[in-house]
Amino acid sequence: MNKNAEEKQKEQAIEADVEAKAQELEFLRGIVRKGILELQPSFDKSGISYHDAAPLLKDKDAPAVKSLLEGLAQKGTLKSKVVDRVLICPHCGSPEVHSKFTCPRCNSESVALTQLIEHKKCGYTGTLSDFSKPNGLVCPRCGVILTSDPMDYRIIGNFYQCENCGNRFDKPEVKHVCQNCGKPSTFQDVKYEKVFSYRVSDEVVREIGSTLPILENIRVFLSDKGFTVKLHSEVAGTSGVKSSFAVIAEKGDTRIVVDTSLEGNKNDIVALLAKKVDVNPTRALILDLSGGAELATLGKIYGIDVVTAKADQKVPKEFEELLATYV
Ligand SMILES: [Zn+2]
Ligand SMILES: [Zn+2]
């Protein structure tokens, strides 16, 4: 390869890398702004997929999404956790694999679990099917109908019987049949894979959370109303400890503090309550970006206004209405 071609290849590699990184960042922003901080796997014929991730990665198929998530987990941007293990077809990668029992001698799937029974009185021993007659269990030797009270017979044990070759055995072979491609596999060639959930790391949530469009929209809105507004800033409370808030807005004697809750986690509003007690603002408000209802109930008890909103929306009507009651 001549030098020019080599350089060109290098350039292309760098370009592809930059593009991949931009897509990763765009993807992380997308899920965090939707309030999705954890991606859970789901299974169908075509493979393992992450439904919450897919809409943001439309150009990628399931394996490509999987490898992107794995890559982000390696970088520490996502925290992976093993949540399950599944059988995967070695031919097509589908997790829709059903298992069958087969005869170790002739490979037939027509095997059935049966019991070996002994008639106590005459000592005749045979399989359950030998005894089964339309009127119940009948001893093939002495013709007596067996009763279970008092117990006329003894179950000696369970075993498998092949309906094809008659072979009797205690452990059948297991065959896995793929519901997608139809091909069989054994325990030796089927894949038994770990399945992960992925959680956005706290640092990334903080980083992305600080640039949520709704906060910027609120900053502009409050500034227009004559407030001095700071995003992600601190105020010292009566204890002397500084507390940080997503939004601090001040005008005259009025001080409004706002926090966000991406997942609707109770701890978010409890933390805001603790800061509110120390800082004693005119009003404290939390933006619930999760779409849940738990915070609203707690807000009433704690004296904190709860406004449900989306991370990338304009200033909610409810926020405007509440602000009118503050000043
Ligand atoms: Zn008998
Ligand atoms: Zn057989």
Ligand SMILES: [Zn+2]
């Ligand atoms: Zn398959």
